[in-house]
Amino acid sequence: MPVLGVIPARLGSSRLPRKPLLPLAGEPLILWVIRRVADAGVCDRLVVATDAREIASVAERAGHEAVLTSSDHQSGTERVSEVVANKRFKNFDLILNVQGDEPLVAPEALRGAVARVQGGDPIGTAAGSLDPALAADPNRVKVVVDARGRAVYFSRAAVPFDRDGTGAVVYHQHVGVYAYTPDALARWVRLAPVPAERWERLEQLRPLLHGVSIGVALCAAPAAPGVDTIEDLHYAEAALTGQLREVSS
Numbered sequence: 001m002p003v004l005g006v007i008p009a010r011l012g013s014s015r016l017p018r019k020p021l022l023p024l025a026g027e028p029l030i031l032w033v034i035r036r037v038a039d040a041g042v043c044d045r046l047v048v049a050t051d052a053r054e055i056a057s058v059a060e061r062a063g064h065e066a067v068l069t070s071s072d073h074q075s076g077t078e079r080v081s082e083v084v085a086n087k088r089f090k091n092f093d094l095i096l097n098v099q100g101d102e103p104l105v106a107p108e109a110l111r112g113a114v115a116r117v118q119g120g121d122p123i124g125t126a127a128g129s130l131d132p133a134l135a136a137d138p139n140r141v142k143v144v145v146d147a148r149g150r151a152v153y154f155s156r157a158a159v160p161f162d163r164d165g166t167g168a169v170v171y172h173q174h175v176g177v178y179a180y181t182p183d184a185l186a187r188w189v190r191l192a193p194v195p196a197e198r199w200e201r202l203e204q205l206r207p208l209l210h211g212v213s214i215g216v217a218l219c220a221a222p223a224a225p226g227v228d229t230i231e232d233l234h235y236a237e238a239a240l241t242g243q244l245r246e247v248s249s
Contacts, residue, residue, distance in 0.1 A: 006048075020100050021055065050067075051069055096177070123184050130243050142172060151216050
């Protein structure tokens with residue numbers, strides 16, 4: 001199944017303005033995301049989908065492909081859908097959406113999300129382990145999965161809830177990556193919004209609560225946080241700087 005990778009990146013982030021262009025270990029954040037996905041070797045073609053000429057130019061100057069999209073999209077999935085509708089990308093059987101603020105996304109998560117769709121799920125995603133001490137952090141999205149590895153619910157709250165205080169609850173942190181067939185992607189963007197996606201500010205609740213199954217690849221390693229806050233940016237800076245030192249040594 002030929003895989004088209006799309007990295008949606010918008011300039012107008014409310015919490016971190018101009019987030020994709022923020023400097024990270026000496027280069028714009030978006031370039032780290034592009035390289036991370038490209039190096040994983042999962043995609044047959046990779047493109048940045050953005051509403052900003054500045055972001056597209058950064059990607060193109062580094063030798064990567066970029067497509068300018070509408071500034072009216074309400075989610076990354078809508079932005080990806082516009083790219084997929086372009087006739088230049090009609091020959092792909094599987095779409096991989098990696099959010100533009102995931103510079104530390106694990107290759108295992110990318111491969112796992114794709115594998116869920118190859119195995120029959122209309123939508124695939126991934127999750128890593130999460131320290132229970134971090135479960136209450138609303139910036140770390142949790143997912144509950146059923147016995148077949150499919151999502152039951154996503155939340156910014158600590159789910160499942162440890163009612164008896166046993167400390168034995170296992171939490172799974174959602175990773176900002178989605179794989180889908182073109183048909184599943186088209187269905188997602190046609191669906192009406194659901195209240196829970198507005199309450200939680202989680203777009204994946206729309207297809208889930210409309211009955212579209214989402215397969216979740218569970219990764220053993222802790223999920224690296226996406227960059228949503230200045231603290232996340234500092235964490236990513238330290239992690240990437242450490243990785244660069246290891247390579248140079």
